Amino acid sequence: MTSQLGPTLEHRVSRATRYIEQQLDTAGTTTWDDTREHLAKTLGIAPALTIDPVLRAVIDLESTGALAHDLETEEYRRARPTDPREAPLAEVADAVLALGWPTKADGGHRTIYQTFVALDGRYRHADVYRAMHERLKGRELELYAMKCWRARGELALAATRLADPDTTVAQALADERRLEAHLVASYIATLGYRPRLEYRIGRDGGTDLVADIYDEHRRLIVEAKATVDGLFPAIGQVHRYRYLVNLAADRTLVDRVAVLLPGEPSQDDLSCAASMYLDLDVIWQDGEDFEHRVLR
Structure with missing residues (x-):
């Protein structure tokens, strides 16, 4: 479906999902960049308009077990029995915080993908993504500069906890x-x-x-x-x-x-x-x- 502004987000997600599924069934793998490039070329849209649909497609496919991130090759492939299973978001959030924020090595911030890599394959990328957005964003961590995440200041964290009815x-x-x-x-x-x-x-x-x-x-x-x-x-x-x-x-x-x-x-x-x-x-x-x- 399209609008006066071009293909809708839902249509772009659908096309990205279809392309990823086809590549996994035929070539066995695909990548973030390849999928974005395909979407931009076949739909005639700007590269910036491919980020959200590809991300949503990848998260949805991994959440249903149809896709996995390969840490060694940085490619998408079909899930294997040895891949991590879905984990409770609270557990994943604790693991994310246990990495330490900020650190000198990462300049005080990380992307979600860098966090996923730092966890060394213990958790699915989709679960890391959801834990950071649903459990940590606006609390222990904050998102800035498009895709970079960093620790919130102690005062901001204290104010957030104070407004939370679940705080002891x-x-x-x-x-x-x-x-x-x-x-x-x-x-x-x-x-x-x-x-x-x-x-x-x-x-x-x-x-x-x-x-x-x-x-x-x-x-x-x-x-x-x-x-x-x-x-x-x-x-x-x-x-x-x-x-x-x-x-x-x-x-x-x-x-x-x-x-x-x-x-x-x-x-x-x-x-x-x-x-x-x-x-x-x-x-x-x-x-x-x-x-x-x-x-x-």
């Missing part, structure tokens, strides 16, 4: 602390002076409460949250801190309180917080800078 409570708490500590460090780096950090709230011999920042210069307590939706949970927390600090000192040490967030909260949340007349400031990260909004 212990892991979520550890990720929260890591993200909040980074946010605090980034914020105080913009101030030009160093406020008191991890300020212990004292009353009758002390408590277990600790404020992230006590800014004596501005008579302000700041509590950091790992996510943008942490605004309202933090409001009661920082007001309790202000009350206890002033009560313990028997004088006013803290005039205002603030919540520090990794991004801008919604306008509805800001308007709602402002309507409460809580002497509250909201500070959020905006690129390398921070926006400080005083709510009346």
